[in-house]
Amino acid sequence: MSSQDSQTDDYTVQQENELEALASIFGEDFHDLRSKDPWKVKRPPEVYLCLRPNGLNNGQECYVTVDLQVKCVPTYPDVPPELELKNAKGLSNEKLQNLQDELTKLAAVRCGEVMIYELADHVQGFLSKHNKPPSRSFHEEMLKNQRRQQEKQALEEQQRMDQQRQKEEEMEIMAVIQKREEEKREEKRKKEIAKQVFFLEIIQRGDRIFCSKKIFFALHTILVFYSTRRDTVNDDGLRPHELLHFHSNTLGELVVHKGKCLGESQRLGRSVYCGFEANSGEFSILYEWSLRWSKKMGKFFTSQEKGKIENCKKQIHAAENEFNSLLRLSHPNLVHYMALSSIEKEDCLTVHLLVEHVPGTSLNQSLGANSPVLLDKLCHYAAQLLSALDYLHTNSVVHKHLGASSVLVDSEGTVRLTDYSLSKRFSDICKEDIFEQAHVRFSEGVVMPTKTGKKGDVWNLGLMLLALSQGKEVMEYPVTVPASLPADFQDFLHKCVCLNDAERWTTQQLLDHSFLKPPLPKNLLQYQETSPEDLAEDFASTVIPQNHILNSPFSSGLQRQFSRYFNEFEELQLLGKGAFGAVIKVN
Structure with missing residues (x-):
């Protein structure tokens, strides 16, 4: 019991000391409500403070006041006192409630130490903040709001x-x-x-x-x-005109002027344009695949359509990765790729492939003329095409759709192979039902079985050479090689178009075929054994008539137009033919 009494005495001493300090600070504004008790019964403090704003100067009016009543419990200050605001003047109910909440929070924070003065000081600070004269009338308040509205409108x-x-x-x-x-x-x-x-x-x-x-x-x-x-x-x-920008790992940034449309390939689903590279001043060829969304698709794609579109984008990205490896290819009988780009637009996906410009014509024009190609030219074409195909196969590249339209003959008679690998990839993408140009024909009107892989390239080569030798497309299956052709050419074609893939020769085997290595003429062997100089004979005795030379298979109108040979030299005599072509005496 003695310990509880001593603790109670400590609370009482703290409370009384605080009251004395408050009385000295606030003077007449401090009231101890216990003095009004009729019976002098000892109880915890209960005080009443009349509070005004802090720091009022002489002559400054006070527009807000409030009375703070504090009722302490016996264990104060360990337990917060009861607080009540009375007789508020110049404060709205909302502001008075905000002040009450602030005092309650402050009392909870200061629990354990005397706090009445700090609470009173907080109230005085709040009053100082809101010590503003009230509106004299509703009319003045209305004018004030109007001025604010006008200022806002002016701003x-x-x-x-x-x-x-x-x-x-x-x-x-x-x-x-x-x-x-x-x-x-x-x-x-x-x-x-x-x-x-x-x-x-x-x-x-x-x-x-x-x-x-x-x-x-x-x-x-x-x-x-x-x-x-x-x-x-x-x-x-x-x-x-339209400018296209490309980025090439080997050529850097390319700016290409897109020229006139040279034609369209229904088989490959693309358009061909002439191009002019602004930085180097070189001509080029531009292949364009414009993959437009099908008209059956609505404005907003379904989840299935979105999946197909994403799959097509992945295929184009894979083609771009393959293109980087194709850039390293270099062969005199290949049309070299230069740059590749793809652009996604609102209504389509557009792919541009920039390739080397080769002045000349394609073998497809020979088929269109319905005139057979001479055997010497076929041998010349086959040797160079096999050289290019063998180079591709050695580098693990398959052409995939070799045909007459993908073989070019330049102004010097050199065969150049194009459309290898990538064109088949993009034409396959055209088959998707989400695109308009989904009807791609790879046979160009000829119903023939499709052969894939490296042996498939050899199959297509045989069909093309057979078609060129006949001046028309091969229309029958199984393929029949005409008996009217020379024996070595027949055997060469049989090695290309045999139905069994295992029996079909490779490009390396075909390069060693006797068709590509014709024997030397007998008269040339005679000249090698005994030269005309040793016999004191003139070449005039063995001169072939000029019209025969000009009409020979090693002379073409295309070569005459561009070659220095036909412009600066005069043909005198055909000595024979070897593995590298005709041997001619000129002046």
């Missing part, structure tokens, strides 16, 4: 005018920039027209100006390129 109007002025300034700047760009385009157009006129004058005066034939034909090629771009010219001059 919004100022901001709107600033935005309008800024927009007008931007439009003026854009108009100036557009005008400068138009002036540059007009100047460029005039230069292009002047360049074309200059080239035309040079071509027209080609027989009278002092320039080499090489320069002459170069200028002619440039003029032909400009003439193929008539679809990009209007009445006022040249229109801006």
